[in-house]
Amino acid sequence: xxxxxxxxxxxxxxxxxxxxxxSFPGGHKxxxxxxxxxxxxxxxxxxxxxxxxxxxxxxxxxxxxxEVLGANAQWLCTTCYYCTVRCPRGIEPTEVLYAVKSxxxxxxxxxxxxxxPKFYETFCDTVHKxxxxxxxxxxxxxxxxxxxxxxxxxxxxxIGMLAKGKLxxxxxxxxxxDEVRKLIDRYRNKV
Amino acid sequence: MRYGYMxxxxxxxxxxxxxxxxxxxxxALGIDLVEIEDWNCCGTAPISSVNPExxxxxxxxxxxxxxxxxxxxxxxxxxxxxxxxxxAWDNFANNPGMRKQLEEAMSDIGRTLKGKAxxxxxxxxxxxxxxxxxxxQLVTKKLTGLKVVPYYGCLLGRPKSNFEDAEEPNSMDxxxxxxxxxxxxxxxxxxxxxxxxIFTKRSYMLRLxxxxxxxxxxxxxxxxxxxxxxxxxxxxxxxTNVNSxxxxxxxxxxxxxxxxxxxxxxLSPQQLAMDxxxxxSQKVLNRVSNL
Ligand code: SF4
Ligand code: SF4
Numbered sequence: 001x002x003x004x005x006x007x008x009x010x011x012x013x014x015x016x017x018x019x020x021x022x023s024f025p026g027g028h029k030x031x032x033x034x035x036x037x038x039x040x041x042x043x044x045x046x047x048x049x050x051x052x053x054x055x056x057x058x059x060x061x062x063x064x065x066x067e068v069l070g071a072n073a074q075w076l077c078t079t080c081y082y083c084t085v086r087c088p089r090g091i092e093p094t095e096v097l098y099a100v101k102s103x104x105x106x107x108x109x110x111x112x113x114x115x116x117p118k119f120y121e122t123f124c125d126t127v128h129k130x131x132x133x134x135x136x137x138x139x140x141x142x143x144x145x146x147x148x149x150x151x152x153x154x155x156x157x158x159i160g161m162l163a164k165g166k167l168x169x170x171x172x173x174x175x176x177x178d179e180v181r182k183l184i185d186r187y188r189n190k191v
Numbered sequence: 192m193r194y195g196y197m198x199x200x201x202x203x204x205x206x207x208x209x210x211x212x213x214x215x216x217x218x219a220l221g222i223d224l225v226e227i228e229d230w231n232c233c234g235t236a237p238i239s240s241v242n243p244e245x246x247x248x249x250x251x252x253x254x255x256x257x258x259x260x261x262x263x264x265x266x267x268x269x270x271x272x273x274x275x276x277x278x279a280w281d282n283f284a285n286n287p288g289m290r291k292q293l294e295e296a297m298s299d300i301g302r303t304l305k306g307k308a309x310x311x312x313x314x315x316x317x318x319x320x321x322x323x324x325x326x327x328q329l330v331t332k333k334l335t336g337l338k339v340v341p342y343y344g345c346l347l348g349r350p351k352s353n354f355e356d357a358e359e360p361n362s363m364d365x366x367x368x369x370x371x372x373x374x375x376x377x378x379x380x381x382x383x384x385x386x387x388x389i390f391t392k393r394s395y396m397l398r399l400x401x402x403x404x405x406x407x408x409x410x411x412x413x414x415x416x417x418x419x420x421x422x423x424x425x426x427x428x429x430x431t432n433v434n435s436x437x438x439x440x441x442x443x444x445x446x447x448x449x450x451x452x453x454x455x456x457x458l459s460p461q462q463l464a465m466d467x468x469x470x471x472s473q474k475v476l477n478r479v480s481n482l
Pocket of ligand 2: 039042043044045046053076077078079080081082083084093094097
């Protein structure tokens with residue numbers, strides 16, 4: 001987490017960021033934000049975020065690329081959509097934060113200690129493999145990819161799920177999995 | 192109306208109980224749910240985080256398959272699948288740029304999408320298409336004495352929905368009251384359970400779960416009733432984590448609306464896979480109706 005700059009220096013700003021975010025589905029209305037804070041006031045996660053949804057939007061407009069991509073706000077967003085249904089200007093902060101996550105994952109602009117991008121990419125890889133999600137494979141690869149301690153964290157839950165027959169052991173596959181792979185590849189290369 | 196059923200990925204794993212009770216209830220009511228052949232992952236929040244357009248395209252394939260297979264509607268019991276499929280349908284119908292993009296993506300995999308099949312949630316089908324009057328005639332066992340807290344979470348009503356309110360969802364309320372239960376109104380009924388963020392930011396999400404559980408307990412609820420696999424998993428499987436983090440001793444069963452509906456229709460807890468939950472509902476059910 002980087003502290004907010006006391007003074008913004010022009011050479012450190014990226015005025016393209018807002019256009020980039022606006023090009024995502026649901027991102028285009030970001031220009032009309034009136035900074036009312038209804039989004040932050042509706043956000044259950046705001047108290048844990050380094051920058052609230054309202055601040056994130058203002059920082060995107062200001063072009064604070066590094067601070068925006070390095071924030072924890074987008075990774076704490078649970079996509080509850082309260083902000084989106086309550087924004088008086090029709091802005092969709094949930095989609096704005098999806099855009100910020102997506103740009104961060106593509107540009108590797110995220111703090112390497114943050115596990116979220118690894119989890120989301122592993123999720124994507126698993127669907128690329130089977131066409132559907134397979135929770136045990138997802139957990140295994142995710143734990144393996146980074147910190148093995150992660151698996152320990154999941155173990156109690158995993159064992160419980162197993163005992164309850166809630167861990168589908170054999171992956172269920174899509175017959176025409178090539179179609180799913182093509183779709184994933186199409187967008188993965190693009191972002 | 193021909194319903195094409197989309198089970199969703201969790202139906203094979205963490206929500207086998209939702210799947211089993213959905214099928215059992217559909218059969219008891221005579222609702223024909225035919226599985227969409229070769230459906231794929233809806234895209235959901237983790238894939239939307241990698242690329243939102245990719246997730247929409249994955250959902251669009253399911254819509255294309257449903258159309259091809261002659262279904263009038265895609266029906267899912269999963270709120271996350273509903274949200275993604277609806278988002279794809281909505282983008283296709285109302286966003287010309289996305290429509291063009293999705294048409295190209297579909298043609299690239301040899302499919303066509305015309306936007307003909309609607310997207311529906313199972314709760315909507317049961318409450319609004321089938322209707323409470325018809326269900327009432329089939330109820331053989333009233334669940335009198337059971338105090339329930341319907342919990343809707345986010346994605347049935349937000350950001351857009353064709354059946355549920357964004358702020359004051361209520362589709363389960365009437366159904367549960369008709370089954371004989373006492374329905375308790377929680378201020379947390381439309382709040383977030385933490386969804387799949389539980390996998391990456393668990394310690395933060397426990398607060399959300401704690402608040403929902405605490406309100407249910409304060410109201411005197413015997414159980415929480417849900418219509419989403421993620422809501423069920425988070426509130427049920429992580430209840431012990433909440434207890435150790437907050438020093439609480441919650442022991443509140445979290446059941447699917449299909450399970451209570453099934454009990455009222457005379458199905459057994461086994462047929463409804465009620466033994467799969469982490470927090471057992473057996474004691475509560477024994478007390479109220481000897482089920
Ligand atoms: S609610 Fe909308 S207009 Fe208000 S600060 Fe948030 S995004 Fe801007
Ligand atoms: S969608 Fe994300 S940013 Fe918006 S209110 Fe919910 S948690 Fe907060």
